Amino acid sequence: MDSRPLLRLSGVGRDFDVSKPWLNRVLERAPRLLLRAVDGVSFDVRKGETLALVGESGCGKSTVARLIVGLYALSRGRIEFDGSDLAAPDTDTAQLRRRMQMIFQDPYASLNPRWRVRDIVAEPLRVLGLARSRLAERARVAELLGQVGLAAEDGEKYPHEFSGGQRQRISIARALAGNPEFLVCDEPTSALDVSVQAQILNLMTELQERLGLTYLFISHNLAVVSHVADRVGVMYLGRLVEIAPAARLFAAPRHPYTRMLMDAIPDLEMSGRPRTPVAGEVPNPLAPPAGCAFHPRCPHADARCRAEAPRLHESALGRVACHAVEEGRL
């Protein structure tokens, strides 16, 4: 793997204005409400690796995905792709963005129901001018469909004629059409049945090896992540709380939230392992707790945790944002 990161996020943040309409604010004297969906997130993705971002709903992982591909604008921070700042005025952002693509969660909503499959898969080819002729385009579409395990004739059909798993394959074919280097996968298998999920995960791993792709894999399912990730980042309420190589994270999770997540996963092997009961719920992101966002649910919280937000603390085993870990209490 290359040493220079393909993607680098530095202090990335995104706020959403969820204030009431102007008239209401004036009449009720309500304040402006800002939702900090993502706050101070920094990480690298190296070429050829799979970095997974995990967390429960509302943690901001999907927002990070959309910030990277440009569906949302950054509120704070910087995103660099292959060394170039995507937001800088002199960067050819469009050219850089062509090298990344996205796969979405919902197989039923991510394909235009009125378009034929061949048009859906060919769209990037047409936009990027990659096919010299109709014939070349047809051939390439057939090739792409074959790569994801579908037949060339499937191009003539409409999305509703396919199952969820097949639609996700079509999404992957579309994402690959522009020859991207980097794929952002937003919960690509969460809406699929478990046996179909296995097919898609295997397919994605195969494609990665064959085409030398780099993945950012977003998921709420730690078990799925365990099969695909080289490194794992854990997010909670918009912040990155731990990031480490997968093997290390699963063998010895350090942040209390990561431990809680691992404990909460149902035990298929029925080993009867002892588990700490999970406490509380994710707080309202509009009014996050002061200091460390996790402290109300953390069995190791102390006064410092309630007052001061921890920063990602570097160590040989990975990075963790936790006072207890930093102080050696954990």
Place this chain on the structure above:
Amino acid sequence: MSAPLLEVRDLRVEFPTRRGTLVAVDGVSFAIAPGEVLGVVGESGAGKSLTGTAIIGLLEPPGRIAAGEIRLEGRRIDNLPAEEMRKLRGRRIGAIFQDPLTSLNPLYTVGDQLIETILTHLEVDRGEARRRALHLLAEVGIPAPEARIDQYPHQFSGGMRQRVVIALALCAEPRLIVADEPTTALDVSIQAQIITLLKRLARDHGTAVMLITHDMGVIAETADRVAVMYAGRLAEVGPVREVLQAPRHPYTVGLMGSIPKIGAARRHTRLVQIEGAMPRLTAIPPGCAFHPRCPKRFARCEAERPELRPVGNARASCWLYG
């Protein structure tokens, strides 16, 4: 073993459409004992939700129960008139559905809905109903029930709402609860809480629970026995430990293999995958419904449909064992 609380025999649910009759549930039989949790697991289209809906009596026409029997405490309930079934629902059978957002009426307080249900089914006065409602809210783990009983559903978080839904299902003291994907819409940390709660309540109240889900993990944690459904039929039934750790039916084997498991050295291990997909209801293969995808199939599988046969402590419908 005590007499089963719920007994389903050869249940067949059909949907007449203009293109022909679709059989969504085909000859399913099982029983649940009091205080037991039976997990009904399967992928989408397997017919598990419809089985639950048929038992509760909420099948939407043109769907109908075409054959078979459903007996609750020995008494047949599949052929009751609508009014009788309505009284049964809530009083003897409680239901928990997937989406806590839409399971509660947003226009009434949580207390109102609980009290209304209690008053409908039990012979108590308003004051007593309110006391019971408070007790239930505490039992399902809602902190400060006195304060929260008069709040509206939107003032609760997703996990709390699902607890309220469970309280609602329990308030008339039913003998059977049918829970259809009760944890699917919840975060994994909340899931764990709800699963523990369900198990405890079943045990404490002696209620039988039919837990319908696609998530094997939830089954492993919650169920005593598990029934695996495929294309409207039962593939395997048995004690949960046995079915999950020593599955017999090739579909169950494939299913367990394809579930990703947490582990330190999992990267680069290929997940077991079952080729193909579950057949559509309009195109169920002859003989064993799973045979086109089965690595162990032979001639008989294509011709004859297997019945559930005992294998060890479990039962599987597969010619490998018959």
Place this chain on the structure above:
Amino acid sequence: MSWLRRAWDHDLAWSFRHSPVALAAAVLTALCLGGALFAPWIAPHNPFDSATLNLSDGFTPPAWSEKGTTKYLLGTDDQGRDVLSTILYGARISLGVGLAAVLFSALLGVSLGLVSGYLGGRLDAFIMRVADIQLSFPAILVALLIDGVARIALPRELHDALAVYVLVLAIGLSGWVQYARTVRGSTLVEKGREYVQAARVIGRHPLAIMLHHVLPNVMGPVLVIATIHVATAIITEATLSFLGVGVPPTQPSLGTLIRIGNDFLFSGEWWIALFPGAALVVLVLAVNLLGDWLRDALNPRLR
């Protein structure tokens, strides 16, 4: 021909074949359309060619009554014009204006709704406020207003020549809001769908996304609205013509005919008003029923 077979098998076609009301309505509408379209060839007389008119033939009652003749099946009016022929020619104008107005309305409304929903922001707020303001006026009033302004603005000689176009403009402008609102609502929904986000990630221009991705998916309800709107447009035109501010008397529509016949209603020549009136009712009813069926048939798919 396989697409023909697929069209036949389609849910919509099946619903159509099995709905007696829809079939009857469709037949009726087809008859009306056919009659109007082919009027010059199938009408027994040309009522607007003054050379063929015979004043002495005026006030002939319908063929089945005492003094009627088969030459004038439904009788004649005060100027000797064959009522049947005037209905056929009048239907031409009525349908022509109605369809043209709806086309204009739909084009305007769908474009504004699409832009409003997709781009949002101040443009959306502005368009919707204009729509709200317009909705506070009855459609007929809006049409009258536009017509009045046109009469003042245009030189007198051009009045008659441009009357039909002004009418189309007036009725069209009075009806765009419904399309805009519906399309805007659907656009807002589709905008958040992942296939639109995927198109944005691919790098397509917002205009291309609006036209190629969103538009095909929001057109469904538009068809239903348009069908029912045709009936409304025809009635509006008839009303305006009846009031005398619609089409010029040289190109009478069904509404004009009713107005003319109105004067003779109580003096005993009832057929001059009744038959055009009945024709109008049948036409509007047929189109309405067709629209109703379409809305119900499309409904589950709209979900």
